[in-house]
Amino acid sequence: MFRKVLIANRGEIALRVINACKELGIRTVAVYSEADKHSLHVRFADEAICIGPPRSAESYLNVPAVISAAEIADVDAIHPGYGLLSENANFAEVCRASNIKFIGPPPEVTRLMGEKEKARQAMKRAKVPILPGSDGILSSEEDALKWAKQIGFPVIVKASAGGGGRGMRVIRTPEELPALFHSASTEAANAFGNGDLYMEKFIERPRHIEFQVLADQHGNVMSLGERECSIQRRHQKLIEEAPSLQVTPKMREEIGKTIKKSLEAVGYQNAGTIEFLMDEDGKLYFIEMNTRIQVEHPVTEMITGLDLVKAQLRIAAGEKLSDIVTEPVVIRGHSIECRINAEHPEKFTPSAGKITAFNVPGGNGVRVDTAQYSEGVVPPYYDSLIAKLIVHGKNREEAMDRMQRALGMFVVQGIHTTIPLHQKIFADEEFRKGDFDTKFMERFFEKNKAVKE
Secondary structure, three states, X not given: OOOEEEEOOOHHHHHHHHHHHHHOOOEEEEEEEHHHOOOHHHHHOOEEEEEEOOOHHHOOOOHHHHHHHHHHHOOOEEEOOOOOOOOOHHHHHHHXXXXXXXXXXXXXXXXXXXXXXXXXXXXXXXXXXXXXXXXXXXXXXXXXXXXXXXXXXXXXXXXXXXXXXXOOEEEOOHHHHHHHXXXXXXXXXXXXXXXXXXXXXXXXXXXXEEEEEEEOOOOOEEEEEEEEEEEEEOOEEEEEEEOOXXXXXXXXXXXXXXXXXXXXXXXXXXXXXXXXXXXXXXXXXXXXXXOOOOOOHHHHHHHHOOOHHXXXXXXXXXXXXXXXXXXXXXXXXXXXXXXXXXXXXXXXXXXXXXXXXXXXXXXXXXXXXXXXXXXXXXXXXOOOEEEEEEEEEOOHHHHHHHHHHHHHOOEEEOOOOOHHXXXXXXXXXXXXXXXXXXXXXXXXXXXXXXXXX
């Protein structure tokens, strides 16, 4: 096992990794920007090193600064968390060259799965179902039109190197294509330094289903079931739950076997998530893979009893899956996670500032992952996520009731948060019935706007 691990991240995920390391007897090193000098991940790590000014580009995304801190602290490994450098294949290569273990897949695999169109083709070769789409990168506007006519409108163009909804456009007619194609390519180039696009058939009302996997360094891959992530706003997830009401035990087993074969074929290692769209007929289609731990990993932990971050550390240290997961994985009950963001609940504008009061809910089946506290400051430089509220119940109904209770007891004063929005969602009849898709929030806002008027 590792002697010392540096956490190349901040906020709740940095604290989550520190917790796992402490339980495994691993010393930890926190890196932080000047804006985060009073953060809890700095306080609870065994060592802490400032790596730059507040802005991420000058601190958390500054690869030389992170590597220098790792070398100064003489660490064995780096855990990247999620976001920031977690899916940066170049960073993983620098770690390898510096003789520091990167806790994630090999850089070659990260690069393959990070280029969305290459990942699609790799999954297609492994017999994973993919949406009808272009055979590779679109070379021009004319090429895009050719593929759109072949696939059939509506279609969607996506950034090959993208994520988070940037570089994506839905195209419904040939007349719309030129302008939307160029705006998507420009946005992708500005966001990712790569304007390449590919095309897929657009599903009008899909559900977003993802499967959690673990893979060791000995060729063993395991699927841990699915998560339902359809409650989104502008392609950003708000609520996740597990298991999905739409995935049957037979589907779960069949998809799990297919995923296992596909990841064995590409030499995948460590934790990862395979993301699918489910069409109106209940068919699943691969869209992308995230080669890291996910924000929503706690719901899988709650229904399986596994600690995914500990598993990441143990896999990276060379242990076999059979020694980490010693019993058959059984799904128990239902779990739901709400992402609590420092944002205005209706305007969705960021709400940085000082927290004057902070009380987290507790009780049976309630978990809060956060790095915030009373008198703490939410800086304006980073992602707005300040806490994850996770509940577990014997079934979905109990989990929803527990979440409503917990949301009502979650107190954050001094800044705006999305807690009131979550409370409204959990009171919504359509949501409670499980009758939703990725367009749910659009209908939700329209419905609530009509009620106000």
